[in-house]
Amino acid sequence: MAKLGLRSRLFLSHLVVMMVGLSTLLIVNKLFSPRLFVLHLERLEGSGFNLLLVRQRLVEGFDYAWSRGAFWSVAVGGTAAGGLSYLVSRRIMQPLVQIENVTQKVAAGHLEERLPSSEIPELNRLALSFNHMAANLEGVEQRRQELVSDLTHELRTPLTVVEGYLEGLADGTIAPSTDIYQRLARETARLRQLVNDLQELSQAEAGYLPIHTQALDLRPLLKSLVERFSDQLVEDGPVLKLDLPADLPPVLADLQRVEQVLINLLGNALRYTPEGSITVSAWSKSDKLWIAVQDTGYGIAPEDLPHVFERFWRSDRSRDRHSGGTGIGLSISRRLIELQGGTIHAESELGKGSTFRFSLPLA
Ligand code: ADP
Numbered sequence: 299m300a301k302l303g304l305r306s307r308l309f310l311s312h313l314v315v316m317m318v319g320l321s322t323l324l325i326v327n328k329l330f331s332p333r334l335f336v337l338h339l340e341r342l343e344g345s346g347f348n349l350l351l352v353r354q355r356l357v358e359g360f361d362y363a364w365s366r367g368a369f370w371s372v373a374v375g376g377t378a379a380g381g382l383s384y385l386v387s388r389r390i391m392q393p394l395v396q397i398e399n400v401t402q403k404v405a406a407g408h409l410e411e412r413l414p415s416s417e418i419p420e421l422n423r424l425a426l427s428f429n430h431m432a433a434n435l436e437g438v439e440q441r442r443q444e445l446v447s448d449l450t451h452e453l454r455t456p457l458t459v460v461e462g463y464l465e466g467l468a469d470g471t472i473a474p475s476t477d478i479y480q481r482l483a484r485e486t487a488r489l490r491q492l493v494n495d496l497q498e499l500s501q502a503e504a505g506y507l508p509i510h511t512q513a514l515d516l517r518p519l520l521k522s523l524v525e526r527f528s529d530q531l532v533e534d535g536p537v538l539k540l541d542l543p544a545d546l547p548p549v550l551a552d553l554q555r556v557e558q559v560l561i562n563l564l565g566n567a568l569r570y571t572p573e574g575s576i577t578v579s580a581w582s583k584s585d586k587l588w589i590a591v592q593d594t595g596y597g598i599a600p601e602d603l604p605h606v607f608e609r610f611w612r613s614d615r616s617r618d619r620h621s622g623g624t625g626i627g628l629s630i631s632r633r634l635i636e637l638q639g640g641t642i643h644a645e646s647e648l649g650k651g652s653t654f655r656f657s658l659p660l661a
Contacts, residue, residue, distance in 0.1 A: 305391045312383030320372055327368065335360050393421050401428070409436040437493075441503075448610045449463070451604040452492060452624070456485040463571035499609060502633035509555060509637045513548045516580065516589070519557055524578055527564050536571045536594065541579040549587045549658040555634045556658070561628040563591040563654045571595030574651070582660060587642070592654035598646040606644050607632045631656075 302310070339356065343349050344353045391630075393416045403411045409432055410478065413425035463482055466472030501507045524540045529539060560578075567576045574594030583590055598606060598613060605611045609629035635656045646652035 300648050304394065305387045308387035308390060309383055312387070313380065316376065316379045316383070319440040320376065324368055324372070327364070332357070332361065340572055370547075390418070392420065392426075397421075397424070397428070404432050404435070409439055430498070445500075447608075449496065452610055453489070456488050456492075460489075492624050492626075495624050495630065498630050499626050499633075501561050502630050502637070505556075507634070507637065509552045509634075511550050511552050511638060514551050514553055514556070515548050516551075516556065516587070517542060517546050519553065519560070520578055520580065520589075523557065523560050523564060527568065527576075530568065534573065536568070536574050536576050539575055539577045541577055542613070543581060546580060547582050547587060548661040550661045551638050551640075551658045555638060559631040559634050559656065560591070561588070562631045566594040566627065566654075567591050567595065587660055588655055588657050590653055592651065592653040594651040597648040597650050597652055598644070599648050603644060603646055619624065 336357065337354060339349060397413060400411050400413050412429045412432060416422045416425055460482060463472060463478060467474055467478070468539060472478060498507070520542065524538055528538045564576070564578070571593040572595065576591065576593045579592070580591050602613050606613075609626050610625040612625040632642050635658075638660045640657040642654065642656035644652060644654050
C-alpha cells in the first residue's frame with residue numbers, strides 16, 4: 299500500500315478529530331434532548347396547561363426540528379471544517395515543499411540557492427540553519443576552486459620548463475650538459491617542494507594538523523635555530539643576531555610548529571637579505587610573548603604587504619629572481635600560529651627591510 303503523504307495525513311487527522319467531535323455531539327444530543335423536551339412538557343402539564351391533544355404533535359415537531367438542525371449543522375460545519383483543514387494542511391505543506399525543492403537544487407550543485415524565511419518559527423529555524431550550511435558549503439567550494447586554479451598555475455611553470463628541456467634533449471636541439479641536468483633537477487625539486495607545502499597547507503587549512511601545546515621555554519629553540527642558520531651565511535652576506543631579554547617567560551605552544559614557523563621566517567629573511575643583518579628578538583607584553591624576525595633586506599612594497607600571507611603569493615621581484623620559494627610558506631605559518639592561539643604580522647619598507655612578528659599565549 300502506498301504510503302500517505304504528510305498533507306493527506308494532516309487532512310485525515312483533522313477529519314477524524316472533527317468526526318469524533320460531531321458524533322459525540324449528535325449522540326449526546328440525541329440521547330438527552332428528547333427526554334428533556336418530554337420532561338419540559340410534563341412540567342407544563344403539571345402547571346395547568348392542557349397538552350393532551352397536541353402532545354404527540356409537539357414531540358414529532360421537536361424530533362423533526364432536531365433532525366433537520368442536526369443534519370444542517372453536520373453538513374455546514376463538516377464542510378467548513380473540512381475546507382479549513384485542507385487550507386491549513388496546504389499552508390503547512392507549502393514551505394516543506396519549498397524546502398524539498400531548494401535542498402534538491404543545492405544537492406545538485408546550485409550552492410547559491412537559499413530558503414526564504416517562514417512565519418512558522420520551527421520552519422524558520424530550519425531555514426536559517428540550512429542557509430548557514432549552504433553558505434559554508436559555498437565557501438568551501440569556492441576555496442577549492444581557487445586552490446585548484448592556483449595550483450594548476452603553479453605546477454604549469456616548472457612542468458613547462460622540464461618538458462622544454464626534455465624535448466630539446468630528445469631531439470638533439472639541446473646538448474646534454476651538467477648545467478642542463480642541474481636545471482632539470484632544480485625544477486623537479488621545486489615540484490617536490492610544492493607538493494610537500496601543499497600537503498601541509500591543505501592539512502593546516504582543514505584544521506587537521508595536530509597541535510600539541512605545552513608550557514615551553516623558547517630560549518633553547520631560538521638559540522639552536524640561530525646557530526643552524528648562521529652556518530648557512532655567506533661570507534659577505536648578512537649577520538644573524540639574537541636579542542633576548544634576561545627572563546623569557548614560558549609560552550603555551552607546540553615546539554615543532556613554532557620551529558617550523560621560525561624556519562620559514564628565517565629562510566625568507568636569508569633569501570631576501572643580501573647584506574646587513576637579521577635579528578631574532580622576543581619580548582612579552584600583557585599575556586603574550588612576541589617573537590620577531592627583522593631583516594635589512596629588499597623589503598616589500600606597501601601594495602604587496604597585505605598579500606604576503608596569501609597562498610601562492612610572491613612579489614614580482616621574488617618571482618623574477620627565481621628565489622625557489624613556492625609562496626605557501628607564510629600561509630602555512632599564519633595558520634600554524636592561529637592554531638596555537640596567536641597572530642602574525644608583517645611590516646616592511648621597500649629597500650630598507652622587513653619585520654615579521656608573531657605572538658604566542660603565555661603559559
Ligand atoms: P616563499 O616560499 O615564496 O618565500 P612565502 O609565503 O614564505 O613564500 O613568502 C611569500 C612572499 O613574500 C615571498 O615570495 C616574498 O615575495 C615575500 N617575502 C616574504 N618574506 C620576505 C622578506 N623577509 N623580505 C622580503 N620579501 C619577503
